[in-house]
Amino acid sequence: MKYLLLPLLFVAQTYAATFKSTGSVSSIQLIHDTQAAPGDTITLPAGTFKWTTKLALKKGITLQGQAGTIVQDGGQGKVPLIDWTLAAGQVSRLTGIEWQNGGRTANNEALFRIMGSNTDGSRFRFDHCKWSQLNGEVRLDGVIGVFDHLDVAMHNSPWCYPWQSKWDGGLYADKSWSNPITWNSDQFLFIEDCTFHLPVTSGSFVGGIVDAYNGSRCVIRHNKLYDCTIQTHGTETGGGRTRGHVALAAYENDFIATSPHSGGIALLRSGVNVFHNNRTTGWAKGTGIALRCYRTLDVLSPFLGADGRNQFDNNQFGAPFYSGTASGASTSGTSDGSRKVTVSGSPRWPVDKWKGYSIVKTGDFVAGQENYSVISGSGANYIEYAAAIFKTPLNFASGSPFIITHINHALDQPGVHGGSLITGLQPICPWPAGQNDQLADPCYSWQNTRTENGEQIDMGSGNSATIRPNVHYFNRTVKLGYVDYAYPHPLTAGGRTTSTLPPPADLQIVP
Numbered sequence: 001m002k003y004l005l006l007p008l009l010f011v012a013q014t015y016a017a018t019f020k021s022t023g024s025v026s027s028i029q030l031i032h033d034t035q036a037a038p039g040d041t042i043t044l045p046a047g048t049f050k051w052t053t054k055l056a057l058k059k060g061i062t063l064q065g066q067a068g069t070i071v072q073d074g075g076q077g078k079v080p081l082i083d084w085t086l087a088a089g090q091v092s093r094l095t096g097i098e099w100q101n102g103g104r105t106a107n108n109e110a111l112f113r114i115m116g117s118n119t120d121g122s123r124f125r126f127d128h129c130k131w132s133q134l135n136g137e138v139r140l141d142g143v144i145g146v147f148d149h150l151d152v153a154m155h156n157s158p159w160c161y162p163w164q165s166k167w168d169g170g171l172y173a174d175k176s177w178s179n180p181i182t183w184n185s186d187q188f189l190f191i192e193d194c195t196f197h198l199p200v201t202s203g204s205f206v207g208g209i210v211d212a213y214n215g216s217r218c219v220i221r222h223n224k225l226y227d228c229t230i231q232t233h234g235t236e237t238g239g240g241r242t243r244g245h246v247a248l249a250a251y252e253n254d255f256i257a258t259s260p261h262s263g264g265i266a267l268l269r270s271g272v273n274v275f276h277n278n279r280t281t282g283w284a285k286g287t288g289i290a291l292r293c294y295r296t297l298d299v300l301s302p303f304l305g306a307d308g309r310n311q312f313d314n315n316q317f318g319a320p321f322y323s324g325t326a327s328g329a330s331t332s333g334t335s336d337g338s339r340k341v342t343v344s345g346s347p348r349w350p351v352d353k354w355k356g357y358s359i360v361k362t363g364d365f366v367a368g369q370e371n372y373s374v375i376s377g378s379g380a381n382y383i384e385y386a387a388a389i390f391k392t393p394l395n396f397a398s399g400s401p402f403i404i405t406h407i408n409h410a411l412d413q414p415g416v417h418g419g420s421l422i423t424g425l426q427p428i429c430p431w432p433a434g435q436n437d438q439l440a441d442p443c444y445s446w447q448n449t450r451t452e453n454g455e456q457i458d459m460g461s462g463n464s465a466t467i468r469p470n471v472h473y474f475n476r477t478v479k480l481g482y483v484d485y486a487y488p489h490p491l492t493a494g495g496r497t498t499s500t501l502p503p504p505a506d507l508q509i510v511p
């Protein structure tokens with residue numbers, strides 16, 4: 001019998017290391033800078049630690065506390081508490097720490113600043129932490145990953161600003177708007193199995209756990225929201241060259257009011273939004289999911305306002321559809337905050353002939369006042385129009401000139417997506433005037449209910465006349481081809497990238 005002798009191969013294997021810090025910023029920073037490698041863990045001991053300086057991280061490590069680890073934010077000004085640049089191809093994790101307000105006097109919108117990319121394979125997990133009334137928010141850009149098992153008591157609303165401004169290597173969120181949405185994938189920021197609280201108020205309630213913005217793509221699922229909502233930002237405010245959020249799926253969340261709340265459980269100002277199987281407890285009858293397009297009411301961004309003449313929007317051809325003057329000063333309308341103007345002459349219009357159109361002042365301008373608004377109703381010789389949001393309402397004096405226009409859909413409004421790529425710091429429109437080539441990509445809502453009586457909670461667009469039912473949104477209808485991504489998120493199985501070796505016996509691992 002012959003034997004084949006094979007060389008014995010020794011395969012080198014690298015295991016993740018665990019480093020114990022003292023809990024101070026300087027100790028963690030030194031370990032990070034000089035010792036920790038990708039996949040390693042830096043631990044904080046039990047105890048209370050007050051941080052007054054920034055912790056700057058840039059490696060795919062785990063920062064982990066023990067039972068009883070408390071970090072207090074004692075910083076001031078705009079210096080963040082944590083500034084973490086995610087490493088390409090690596091998973092970074094923040095876990096097992098209670099974060100407390102340590103006396104910061106001014107709100108810092110970037111208290112936690114996490115920067116990543118959807119194209120380099122970086123991932124981030126923020127889990128099993130407690131957030132106790134810190135005076136600031138979590139600001140993310142380019143982060144793909146999951147926030148799970150957080151207990152968040154908010155001092156500020158919103159708690160988190162998720163962005164994707166550099167999606168697919170672009171700028172200003174332009175490529176997040178022009179490139180496809182892949183719903184059944186991990187290409188989102190997921191927020192799941194968390195609990196959120198806001199200080200209790202009653203009445204119309206708008207405080208949000210997020211203000212998704214700047215090309216953001218989010219999934220919010222299986223959370224409990226006490227006295228708070230979900231919000232997204234549109235292409236209208238925020239300063240600079242910013243565009244609205246792109247995609248949101250929200251499902252299996254419980255919206256719980258500890259005192260009676262009215263209004264919407266969500267305020268969605270742009271993007272493609274899917275809401276299903278959410279539940280409310282304590283919210284008023286008639287609670288809805290609000291869709292809005294603020295550019296039809298105010299001029300607030302480099303894209304200017306959606307008044308029926310702006311080349312960034314899809315406008316109905318043939319405007320103006322009426323030109324005239326006011327016969328007197330505008331007065332209060334019949335709905336909350338609306339205004340009414342009587343028209344010179346005797347046009348004898350049918351009732352609501354101009355409802356959903358826009359009224360645009362062409363002279364007699366007043367500084368700080370709207371120059372246009374959406375028409376909410378009309379009669380034989382008058383026009384009623386919607387209230388302002390950020391400016392003084394549009395008002396007329398006797399003889400003030402106006403025209404009537406109409407918008408098919410506005411740039412980046414809820415229920416549209418895609419289109420040619422807008423470029424440049426001062427945005428350059430690739431479309432001829434009135435030929436915005438974004439297409440309807442509707443929002444959908446189904447099986448959202450009030451627990452008290454099973455009442456369905458539907459989407460609605462209010463006075464945002466460009467957002468039309470059964471075109472830009474559908475109620476009680478499942479989105480064709482839509483599939484929820486795997487739950488729980490695969491990253492919740494661990495978070496390491498280099499080893500599955502068990503940790504030292506004295507290290508508590510938060511699952």
